[in-house]
Amino acid sequence: xxxxxxxxxxxxxxxxxxxxxxxxxxxxxxxxxxxxxxxxxxxxxxxxxxxxxxxxxxxxxxxxxxxxxxxxxxxxxxxxxxxxxxxxxxxxxxxxxxxxxxxxxxxxxxxxxxxxxxxxxxxxxxxxxx
Amino acid sequence: xxxxxxxxxxxxxxxxxxxxxxxxxxxxxxxxxxxxxxxxxxxxxxxxxxxxxxxxxxxxxxxxxxxxxxxxxxxxxxxxxxxxxxxxxxxxxxxxxxxxxxxxxxxxxxxxxxxxxxxxxxxxxxxxxx
Amino acid sequence: xxxxxxxxxxxxxxxxxxxxxxxxxxxxxxxxxxxxxxxxxxxxxxxxxxxxxxxxxxxxxxxxxxxxxxxxxxxxxxxxxxxxxxxxxxxxxxxxxxxxxxxxxxxxxxxxxxxxxxxxxxxxxxxxxx
Numbered sequence: 001x002x003x004x005x006x007x008x009x010x011x012x013x014x015x016x017x018x019x020x021x022x023x024x025x026x027x028x029x030x031x032x033x034x035x036x037x038x039x040x041x042x043x044x045x046x047x048x049x050x051x052x053x054x055x056x057x058x059x060x061x062x063x064x065x066x067x068x069x070x071x072x073x074x075x076x077x078x079x080x081x082x083x084x085x086x087x088x089x090x091x092x093x094x095x096x097x098x099x100x101x102x103x104x105x106x107x108x109x110x111x112x113x114x115x116x117x118x119x120x121x122x123x124x125x126x127x128x129x130x
Numbered sequence: 131x132x133x134x135x136x137x138x139x140x141x142x143x144x145x146x147x148x149x150x151x152x153x154x155x156x157x158x159x160x161x162x163x164x165x166x167x168x169x170x171x172x173x174x175x176x177x178x179x180x181x182x183x184x185x186x187x188x189x190x191x192x193x194x195x196x197x198x199x200x201x202x203x204x205x206x207x208x209x210x211x212x213x214x215x216x217x218x219x220x221x222x223x224x225x226x227x228x229x230x231x232x233x234x235x236x237x238x239x240x241x242x243x244x245x246x247x248x249x250x251x252x253x254x255x256x257x258x259x260x
Numbered sequence: 261x262x263x264x265x266x267x268x269x270x271x272x273x274x275x276x277x278x279x280x281x282x283x284x285x286x287x288x289x290x291x292x293x294x295x296x297x298x299x300x301x302x303x304x305x306x307x308x309x310x311x312x313x314x315x316x317x318x319x320x321x322x323x324x325x326x327x328x329x330x331x332x333x334x335x336x337x338x339x340x341x342x343x344x345x346x347x348x349x350x351x352x353x354x355x356x357x358x359x360x361x362x363x364x365x366x367x368x369x370x371x372x373x374x375x376x377x378x379x380x381x382x383x384x385x386x387x388x389x390x
Contacts, residue, residue, distance in 0.1 A: 005174040007167050011158035015350065019341045021334040022162040027327070028271035032282035033311070035319035037267050043319075043327035044265040050331025051163070051338070058339045059165035059173075067157070067173035070347045071180025074151040077351060078181070079188045081149045085358060087200045090145065091207060092362070096369040098215055102222070104373035109226040111377045113234035117241045119384035124249040128390045130258045148357025156347045163338040 023047050153177050283307050 006012065023044050029035065136142065153174050159165065266272065280286075283304050289295065295303075 005171050006154065007170060010154075010164060010170065011160055012154050013158065015155070015158040015346050016160045016341055019160045019338055020162060021160070021338050024266065024270075024272050025162065025275070026330060026334060028273065028275035030271050030276045030279045030281070032280060032285065033315050034270060035323065036316055039316070039319050039323050040267060040270065041265050043323045046324055046327040047331040047334075050328050051335040054332050054335030055163050055338055056165055056169070058335065059169050059343070062339070062343060063165065063169050063173045064176055066343045067176040068180050070156060071177040072184050073347070073351070074156060074177075075181040075184030075188065077354060078149055078151050078185055079192075081146055081354065081358065083189070083192060083196050086145050087203070089358070089361060089365075091203065093365050094207060094211065096365050098211060098219075100369045100372060102219060103369070104376065105219075105223050105226050107373045107377045109230045109233070111374075112230060112380055113237045114241070115377055115380040116234065116383065117237045117245055119381045120242060120245040121249045122252065122382065122385045123246065125252045125255060125386060126388045126390055127255045127257050130256055148361070149354055150350065151354070156350045157342060158346055159342050160338070163335070163342070 021051065151181065281311065 011017065027043070027047070029040070034040070141147070157173070157177070159170070164170070271277065287303070287307070289300070294300075
């Protein structure tokens with residue numbers, strides 16, 4: 001978690017790595033068919049500008065309300081996990097730890113001698129180094 | 131367990147490691163699409179402040195009653211495990227240990243010679259170091 | 261992602277690698293059957309010029325509007341993924357992380373003792389180096 005906003009690298013954790021929307025990610029001419037350079041350059045300019053403008057307009061209009069919404073949402077999620085699920089989980093883990101000990105004793109008691117006796121199969125390994 | 135409250139590291143045991151709710155954990159712009167720096171910085175500010183405020187309000191209102199509740203709950207769990215389940219478990223383990231020894235002797239007696247004989251299968255391993 | 265338009269290599273990411281439309285990708289004479297050199301050369305010229313002209317005309321007429329259209333489309337896709345799906349995904353990942361911990365505790369509790377007991381099979385390995 002960073003304490004300050006990072007204006008350069010905006011996807012440090014790779015959350016949206018799969019969103020590839022640059023011009024050369026979307027439109028590609030194979031070697032056999034190249035349009036005129038001015039057409040290609042113009043299309044690049046139009047695509048990039050349109051995408052930039054539309055995205056900026058949408059993020060200016062919706063970015064702040066959505067940030068507000070997600071802020072509330074994640075405050076609730078954090079609160080719920082920290083103050084409710086966390087202690088429940090710990091209580092469950094304590095019970096499980098207790099049951100594990102009980103179950104381990106039973107299994108050790110019933111299967112332990114058999115397994116240990118089978119271990120005698122490996123008690124007489126002789127290795128000759130040639 | 132720490133004797134004093136640790137105000138800095140509040141999840142020393144990693145109980146809520148998976149709760150990642152910082153701004154850069156939640157919202158990420160891939161390289162192809164960056165909104166205006168002021169929009170990004172504003173969204174960061176709004177998200178962080180909203181989340182902080184909401185979480186603080188919720189923890190101020192519910193933190194103390196929930197701490198009281200979980201305090202009672204875990205006091206009961208501790209009491210139950212220490213004074214009831216613990217001694218029961220020890221008594222059970224003593225019985226099991228005794229039975230294990232008896233069963234081990236029987237199994238050793240019946241299967242031991244067979245397993246040891248099978249162990250001769252591994253008594254002629256030749257390892258060539260190349 | 262490139263900041264500038266690349267006029268030479270127009271398919272840097274191999275998006276349309278499979279679109280092979282050069283003359284020798286389409287028409288090929290095996291060793292047993294060769295037409296007259298002038299026929300072959302003429303066909304090559306006609307094919308290449310026709311393809312180049314038609315493609316250029318179509319790209320000049322439709323390239324700019326389509327670039328505009330796709331620019332809007334991908335701006336919307338980016339916006340949707342960054343500001344809506346990304347946070348939803350993080351919230352889902354938090355829930356999954358919590359469930360993972362719960363499931364891990366259960367499996368540890370049920371299968372752990374059995375696996376540990378089976379491990380006794382290997383608790384008595386004696387290796388004699390001759």
